[in-house]
Amino acid sequence: MSLASYPAVTVTAVAMWQDRDDLRGIARVEWSGPHGGSEDSSIEDVIRWLDQSAGIAYVSERDGSRGPRIRVVNLNSQRYIRSNPDDETEDALLTLPRLAPVDPPDRSPGYRKAVRQPGWRWTIGRRARPAM
Template sequence: MSLASYPAVTVTAIAMSQERDDLRGIARVEWSDPHGGLEDSSIEDVIRWLDQSAGIAYVGEPDGSRGPRIRVVGVNSQRYIRSNPDDETADALLTLPRLDPVVLPDRRPGSRRAARQPGWRWTIGRRARPAM
C-alpha cells in the first residue's frame, strides 16, 4: 500500500540524511496505517501526500497513542515536516526512534553511484539492491 491509500497515518520512526541531524535532515519516515501495518516513505512523498491529498500525519507516542499533528513548513525545495510550531529543537519528531541513516546517491557524472542509480533501490537499513 502507499500513503495515498490512507486519510491518516502515525509516524513511528525517522531516518536522517547523513549530512544533518535536525528536522531538515529527515529523509524518510516509517509510519503505521490505521490497521497497524508498517510502511516507510521518502520525505518527498510524505510532503506531497500532506499537501495534495489533504492527508493527516501524527507523531506516534511511545505508548502507541497519537501525538502531535505533523505539518509541512518551509518554501520550495527547502520544505520539511515538523510537529511543534514553537520550538524546533524540542519537536516530537526528533524524539522518535532512528532508523539507519539514508545514504544519498552521488549524482555527479562519472560517479560509480550515479552509474548505478537507474534500476537500483535504496532501502532503510540495507544496502542498495536491484529493484525487482
C-alpha cells in the first residue's frame, strides 16, 4: 500500500542524507500504518502527503506508542519535517533509529542536463554552448 492509502501513520525510523545529522538532512522515513507493516517513503512524498491529503504523521516512541505529531516547516524556501516547534536539536525525529545514509544527488553545474535550443550544440559532461 502507499502512503496515500492512510489517513495517519507513525514514523519509526529515518534515513539521513550522507554527512547530515539535522532535521533538514532527513531524506527518507520508514513508517507504519494503523494495521502494522513497515514501508518507506522519500521526504518529498511525505511532505506532499502531509500538505495535500491532510494526512497526519506521528513519531514513534521507544515503547511503540504514538509520540508527537509531525509538521511540515518552510524555512528559507527549504521544506522539511519536525515534531518539536520549540527546539530542533531535541526533536523526537532525531532520536529514531537510523536507516542506511542516502547519497545526495549530484547538483554540480557540469552534470546538469542541458536544454537543447536552436543554434546550440551538445557537449558531453558540460553545459550546452552556442554554436560559433
